[in-house]
Amino acid sequence: MSLNGLFGPLNPPIKEWRNQRVWLVGASSGIGAALARELARRGARIAVSARREQSLHDVLDEVGGGPDQRPDQRPFDALVLPLDVTNAGALAAARDAIVAAWGGVDVVIWLAALWVPMRADNFDLAAARRTIEINQIGALNLLAAVLPVLLDQGRGQLVLTASVAGWGGMPKALAYGQTKAALNHLAETLWIDLNPRGIGVAVVNPGFVDTPATATNTFTMPALISADEAALRILAGISAGEFNIHFPRRFTGVLKFLRLLPIRCWFAVIRRTTGL
Ligand SMILES: NC(=O)c1ccc[n+]([C@@H]2O[C@H](COP(=O)([O-])OP(=O)(O)OC[C@H]3O[C@@H](n4cnc5c(N)ncnc54)[C@H](OP(=O)(O)O)[C@@H]3O)[C@@H](O)[C@H]2O)c1
Structure with missing residues (x-):
């Protein structure tokens, strides 16, 4: 293996976001909304998807001159494509709309x-199934929609947001954690297949981020960062061609180190630090 193979970027770095065609699936709140706002500011063309259509419009309005600004007069190009990720057909239709509008997709x-x-002690099979249906099967539905386009283009990048909850057992993550572990595995396997075809694959593993999803957490979240910080870190990671984009490093670095030790060390530290 060459030195570049050992130390160089694992994906084609994206240095300039202006005019990049970016599809954000899950952009109506939290980290996705922050990414949409930041990408719009940087002049990217953004397609935003989630179930809450009005929230998607609100996100664009925040950077596009307010609700009274006509969409065609915004300083950036945007598509609002509301959908439910459990519906594979809806993702395929959104993909078609993006390709029809822009001729392809970059990220x-x-x-x-x-x-x-x-x-x-509060295991809920229906909620666990629902979590898998959205977090895991939803991602596969997206893959089914975009892989043919990316392979046909022979370029582009796929970024899967997982979580440090997928790196090892954590309290309260009985349903959620396994879906995030699956996404980490999925991203690695996709990289092996897609890298030789010129297509980048990255996985995002955030620590705790202040978003509507975590607002109901009743425990103290260590190293909590804002959604805006998370968005900047994700874009920096993609720009640098990173495969595993994890942050904040003061938190994720410790977790990574713990994974190198015998599992009893992980159990002991997680139990002691969470008190859960
Ligand atoms: N916040 C954290 O501390 C943290 C930590 C690690 C990883 N993450 C990951 O980061 C990502 C973003 O999370 P967040 O914290 O920003 O949470 P969030 O504010 O709740 O955002 C979740 C997004 O997913 C969309 N979504 C949920 N179900 C959907 C469905 N069936 N179809 C289409 N869209 C759906 C939501 O939109 P609609 O409700 O409008 O559909 C929303 O836009 C997630 O993958 C999360 O697991 C977050």
Whole structure:
């Protein structure tokens, strides 16, 4: 393996966001909304998807001159494509709309997720199934929609948002954690297949981010950062061609180190620090 293979970027770095065609799936709130606002400011062309259509418009209005500004007079190009990720046909239709409007797509960022805190003593099969349906099957629905386009283009990038909850067992993550572990595995396997075809694949593993999803958490979230900070870190990671974009490093670095130790160390530290 060459030195570049050992130390160089694992994906084609994206240095300039202006005119990049970016599809954000899960952009009506939290990190996805922050990414949409930041990308719009940087002049990217953004397609935003989630179920709440009005929230998607509100996100664009925040950077586009307010609700009275006509969409065709906004300083950036945007498509609002509301959908439910559990509906594979809806994702395919949105893909078609993007290709019809822009001729292709440069970056696809998966952010949609359901977080239902769950432990063994309140196990809820229906909620667990729903979590898998959105977080995991939803991502596969997106893959089915975009892989043919990316492969046909022979370029582009796919970014899957997972979580540090997928790196190891954590309290309350009984349903959520396994879906995020699956996304980490999925991203690695996709990279192996897509890198030789000129297509980038990255996985995002945030620590705790202040968003509507975490607003109901009743425990103290260590190293909590804002959604805007998370968005900047994700864009910096993509720009640098990183495969595993994880942050904040003061938190994720410790978790990564713990994973290198015997599992009893992970159990002990997680139990002691969370008190859960
Ligand atoms: N916040 C954190 O601390 C944290 C930590 C690690 C990882 N993450 C990950 O970061 C990503 C963004 O999370 P967030 O914290 O920003 O949460 P959020 O504010 O709740 O955003 C979740 C997004 O997913 C969309 N979504 C959920 N179900 C959907 C469905 N069935 N179809 C289409 N869209 C759907 C939501 O839109 P609609 O409701 O409008 O559909 C929303 O736009 C998630 O993948 C999450 O797991 C977050």
